[in-house]
Amino acid sequence: MPDLSATNNYKTLFDKNWRILTVIVAIALQWGSTTATLRSQADRLNNIDKRIENINQRIDNAFNRSIIRAARGDERRI
Numbered sequence: 001m002p003d004l005s006a007t008n009n010y011k012t013l014f015d016k017n018w019r020i021l022t023v024i025v026a027i028a029l030q031w032g033s034t035t036a037t038l039r040s041q042a043d044r045l046n047n048i049d050k051r052i053e054n055i056n057q058r059i060d061n062a063f064n065r066s067i068i069r070a071a072r073g074d075e076r077r078i
Helices: 005-072
Strands: none
């Protein structure tokens, strides 16, 4: 009967390495997915921040116009 211990050891080592590799690949895929999701959310938040900044600028401009009109004695509405 041939000695199969070396073959069995190789098979066991291969199975363990395969499992480890599978776990590493799964973690890498999840990391990539999480990173993409976070990047997408950051982009959305950045767009919202720009919109808020634009609205605040409009409010400031309207307020400044109303102060200028009041200083001139202009009774027009904004």
